Amino acid sequence: MTVRRRWSPAGLALAAPTAFFVIGPLGFLMWMGLAQERADFLERARDLDLLMVVGQVALLATLTTVWACALGVPLAWLTVRTDLPARRLLHWLAPLPLAIPPYIGALVYQILLAPGGMAPRFLGTGSLPVSLYSVAGAAWILGLFTYPYPYLLVSGALERTNPALEEAARGAGLSPRHVLTRVTLPLLRPSLLAGALIVFLYGWADFGVVSLLRVRTLTTIIYEYVQGTLDWALPAALSVFLTVITILVLLLQLRVLGRARYTQIVGSAKPAPRIALGAWRWLAFAYAWGVLTLTLLLPLGVLGYQVSRLPASDMGAFVLTQWPYFVNSLWTAVAGASLALVIALGIGWLEGRGLSRSVSGLFQVGYAIPGTVLGLGLAGFLHATLPWIYATPLALIVAYLVLYITPACQAVKAALAQLHPSIEEAARSLGRGPLAAFRAVTLPLIKPGLVAGWLLVFVLSMRELAATLIVRPPGFDTLPVRIWIHAMDVGPEPRAAALALVLVLTIALPWLVLLSRRLRGISPSV
Amino acid sequence: MKRTAILLLGLGLGLSAALPAWASASEVIVYSARKEELIRPALDAFQKATGIKVTLLSAKAGDLARRIEMEKSDPKGDVFLGTTAGIAELLRRKGLLAPYFSAAAQEVPEEFRAPDGGWVALTGRVRVLIYNRTLAAERDLPRSYFDLTDPKWKGKVAVASMGERTTVSWLAALMALRGEEATRRYVKGLRDNGLKVLNNNTEVRKAVTRGEYAIGITNHYYYLLQLQEDPHGPVGILYPDQGPDGIGTPVFSITAGIIKGAKHPDAARGLVDFLLGAQGNRLLVQGEFEIPLIAGIPVPGEDKGVKGLGQFKKARVTQVQLADLEPRVEKLFGPFLIP
Numbered sequence: 001m002t003v004r005r006r007w008s009p010a011g012l013a014l015a016a017p018t019a020f021f022v023i024g025p026l027g028f029l030m031w032m033g034l035a036q037e038r039a040d041f042l043e044r045a046r047d048l049d050l051l052m053v054v055g056q057v058a059l060l061a062t063l064t065t066v067w068a069c070a071l072g073v074p075l076a077w078l079t080v081r082t083d084l085p086a087r088r089l090l091h092w093l094a095p096l097p098l099a100i101p102p103y104i105g106a107l108v109y110q111i112l113l114a115p116g117g118m119a120p121r122f123l124g125t126g127s128l129p130v131s132l133y134s135v136a137g138a139a140w141i142l143g144l145f146t147y148p149y150p151y152l153l154v155s156g157a158l159e160r161t162n163p164a165l166e167e168a169a170r171g172a173g174l175s176p177r178h179v180l181t182r183v184t185l186p187l188l189r190p191s192l193l194a195g196a197l198i199v200f201l202y203g204w205a206d207f208g209v210v211s212l213l214r215v216r217t218l219t220t221i222i223y224e225y226v227q228g229t230l231d232w233a234l235p236a237a238l239s240v241f242l243t244v245i246t247i248l249v250l251l252l253q254l255r256v257l258g259r260a261r262y263t264q265i266v267g268s269a270k271p272a273p274r275i276a277l278g279a280w281r282w283l284a285f286a287y288a289w290g291v292l293t294l295t296l297l298l299p300l301g302v303l304g305y306q307v308s309r310l311p312a313s314d315m316g317a318f319v320l321t322q323w324p325y326f327v328n329s330l331w332t333a334v335a336g337a338s339l340a341l342v343i344a345l346g347i348g349w350l351e352g353r354g355l356s357r358s359v360s361g362l363f364q365v366g367y368a369i370p371g372t373v374l375g376l377g378l379a380g381f382l383h384a385t386l387p388w389i390y391a392t393p394l395a396l397i398v399a400y401l402v403l404y405i406t407p408a409c410q411a412v413k414a415a416l417a418q419l420h421p422s423i424e425e426a427a428r429s430l431g432r433g434p435l436a437a438f439r440a441v442t443l444p445l446i447k448p449g450l451v452a453g454w455l456l457v458f459v460l461s462m463r464e465l466a467a468t469l470i471v472r473p474p475g476f477d478t479l480p481v482r483i484w485i486h487a488m489d490v491g492p493e494p495r496a497a498a499l500a501l502v503l504v505l506t507i508a509l510p511w512l513v514l515l516s517r518r519l520r521g522i523s524p525s526v
Numbered sequence: 527m528k529r530t531a532i533l534l535l536g537l538g539l540g541l542s543a544a545l546p547a548w549a550s551a552s553e554v555i556v557y558s559a560r561k562e563e564l565i566r567p568a569l570d571a572f573q574k575a576t577g578i579k580v581t582l583l584s585a586k587a588g589d590l591a592r593r594i595e596m597e598k599s600d601p602k603g604d605v606f607l608g609t610t611a612g613i614a615e616l617l618r619r620k621g622l623l624a625p626y627f628s629a630a631a632q633e634v635p636e637e638f639r640a641p642d643g644g645w646v647a648l649t650g651r652v653r654v655l656i657y658n659r660t661l662a663a664e665r666d667l668p669r670s671y672f673d674l675t676d677p678k679w680k681g682k683v684a685v686a687s688m689g690e691r692t693t694v695s696w697l698a699a700l701m702a703l704r705g706e707e708a709t710r711r712y713v714k715g716l717r718d719n720g721l722k723v724l725n726n727n728t729e730v731r732k733a734v735t736r737g738e739y740a741i742g743i744t745n746h747y748y749y750l751l752q753l754q755e756d757p758h759g760p761v762g763i764l765y766p767d768q769g770p771d772g773i774g775t776p777v778f779s780i781t782a783g784i785i786k787g788a789k790h791p792d793a794a795r796g797l798v799d800f801l802l803g804a805q806g807n808r809l810l811v812q813g814e815f816e817i818p819l820i821a822g823i824p825v826p827g828e829d830k831g832v833k834g835l836g837q838f839k840k841a842r843v844t845q846v847q848l849a850d851l852e853p854r855v856e857k858l859f860g861p862f863l864i865p
Contacts, residue, residue: 044857044860044861047860047862048861048864049861068813087589115733115736115737116732116736116738129813193715211725212725213864214724214725216865220865221864223689224687224689224860224863224864225588225656225860226588226589226592226687226688227585227586227587227588227589227689228586228587228588228688228689228690228691228694228856228860228863229588229688229856229860230588230592230613230616230617231588232592232593233858280659317659379593380596383596383597387600391597391602403653463644469585469589470589471604472583473602474555474557474581474582474583474602474603476557477583477584485562486582486729488725488726488728489561489562489563489565489728491728491732492730500552515673
């Protein structure tokens with residue numbers, strides 16, 4: 001790959017508008033934040049314990065990462081490399097918790113573990129020794145519902161790793177433990193780091209879970225000022241502060257990942273032999289099902305139970321009244337995913353398989369900044385520059401695009417990477433025009449990867465909450481917004497649960513399609 | 527091909543659902559900071575009576591006010607419904623609300639109206655204390671907000687965050703009656719005594735009833751909402767500062783203002799008239815469990831200890847005075863009013 005690449009005009013024409021929507025909102029916030037007096041900001045920063053809050057967010061993101069990896073990585077190894085009973089089923093089920101947005105997970109665990117919830121009532125105590133309303137509680141939830149990221153990446157890497165390397169190590173006399181620590185783990189390092197960093201960024205930028213669980217973070221502080229006051233300057237200044245730290249985190253991450261990215265083993269002659277777990281089999285089995293119980297079966301069960309508490313006819317009538325919101329969610333997510341994929345594909349194809357680093361870095365800022373910040377900046381920016389988009393459903397689509405163009409580009413890049421340029425060139429040499437060659441040869445080959453990328457952006461857009469709350473037009477609520485309104489107005493009650501269940505099932509459906517086709521290895525890697 | 531068909535179908539469905547909301551001429555767009563479920567009955571009745579479609583944007587007051595300010599060159603909303611007078615008054619001062627003197631508004635006491643007709647209060651809410659009957663014995667109960675700094679209540683008092691404007695208005699009321707210094711000392715005392723800030727008033731009522739906290743500083747209708755949800759829950763209501771030297775209990779209000787430059791001014795005025803009229807106001811008061819400001823409408827929950835205007839010692843502070851002090855409260859105490 002060349003370091004300096006010239007952009008084709010067409011590629012630039014595709015990348016520039018998206019970049020415009022990333023830079024614009026941030027620029028707008030910076031401009032509004034300038035109105036904030038420095039002395040006053042410092043005083044309020046002190047009152048807000050801002051440094052402590054940053055430390056708390058870092059702690060939260062770290063705990064979340066450790067917990068998610070502890071759940072996902074052993075599970076990946078067990079399902080891919082051992083003779084774990086029912087490993088096929090487990091391998092198929094393990095990514096499904098991605099269909100449960102963490103804020104819905106938080107609602108579920110509130111019903112279960114909060115004071116007065118099911119578990120304390122069952123145990124006959126008022127509350128549990130460790131409160132759910134804490135950094136630990138938030139990390140618990142976030143880890144439970146983000147572990148599929150490390151799981152998918154690590155299991156994919158394990159499937160691709162050439163077993164000959166491990167065999168050679170064993171042949172050289174290494175003990176099984178040393179094979180693991182000296183060969184297998186170093187080979188897994190890039191995927192493991194990539195998975196861990198996705199989770200870290202998720203914990204870093206989360207709004208829904210920390211807000212429900214009353215953990216003070218920069219996002220919740222900004223949200224409180226946006227909700228409670230007419231003040232622009234302070235939330236804008238805080239947003240800029242948060243964005244700057246996020247960019248620092250991203251740069252740090254690029255360094256770590258940059259170092260870790262060495263040649264992956266391409267393909268392997270034969271699948272790795274499965275390790276016989278022997279007596280450990282059933283313990284491993286219990287562990288695997290334990291993970292799935294906490295992240296999938298229990299949440300679905302609790303939601304189902306909550307729904308069943310209202311008479312079926314009432315519930316049915318209620319769900320029917322929510323149909324317009326469902327449609328709002330559906331078509332904006334479909335439009336957002338399609339637009340993101342078309343742009344990503346155009347850029348990927350025109351620019352020879354990938355973005356220049358500066359543009360992909362810029363897109364990543366869109367992916368990493370919290371939705372609350374993006375929403376605030378985007379609303380102001382659109383109103384100032386493109387008022388015909390402001391307060392229309394298009395604003396939501398733009399928000400999805402800015403937030404999720406990175407996973408779309410990643411999916412396109414992964415799909416195109418499997419393709420040698422000579423294939424398309426061969427078609428061209430046989431007399432096809434560039435577009436015809438693309439349609440006849442390239443597109444069919446990369447289609448599975450594109451479908452996977454589209455579904456991913458669709459799923460992420462369907463469940464987006466924080467930015468949507470701020471940029472939605474009047475009368476155009478989405479399903480997550482309705483869940484939020486119900487949960488905040490009355491708590492995690494049957495109707496919030498019903499909407500949550502509808503959302504989860506809608507998201508899970510394409511995932512099931514995706515997974516049943518065994519299209520793996522594509523996830524929103526950073 | 528199939529996928530394209532599904533995609534097109536989805537888009538078509540979406541547009542068919544979204545179009546009426548934009549295209550309808552007889553419509554009124556309400557920016558409401560009020561809990562949706564509670565005002566729905568009144569809004570539905572208006573829609574039924576007039577055939578004017580009510581489109582609702584439910585969000586917190588600050589968010590809505592920021593939108594109104596941003597949209598002033600091309601307003602998207604018609605009516606603003608605030609949970610206190612404070613934000614409405616700030617909007618009025620910025621010239622973002624259009625004066626409207628509804629004939630029905632003359633029934634509302636003068637202190638609950640903007641002098642220039644920029645906004646008018648629809649219903650009232652009283653800043654009470656709720657308590658857990660199991661955790662706080664009747665004779666031990668505090669008599670004043672200022673008793674809550676007593677070590678007896680250490681770690682046992684909860685309040686909603688500043689996202690709930692009534693929390694800001696409450697401190698503004700104390701500041702108006704006792705001065706800034708005393709209020710600062712009081713807030714510090716509360717914090718030192720372990721005051722817990724929760725996300726919203728719903729969490730306050732639930733946490734107090736569950737026994738996580740003995741006392742909640744909240745609005746009176748949360749007591750009734752809690753009893754509606756759980757009729758035998760151990761929750762009680764008390765009106766603080768009623769004694770001869772007490773400051774009285776502040777009353778806030780749901781306010782309606784017409785947004786300047788509204789696209790549907792007639793429908794907006796019609797809605798305000800309706801919500802102040804006998805039928806609409808009664809529905810509003812009943813749906814929200816608020817106290818009426820207009821004579822002749824029954825007080826919901828009177829049998830459960832809720833008192834109407836004139837039945838308790840009301841803090842002597844006007845809605846405009848509260849609005850004056852709220853920005854100061856935000857600045858001084860905002861950072862401590864976040865969970």
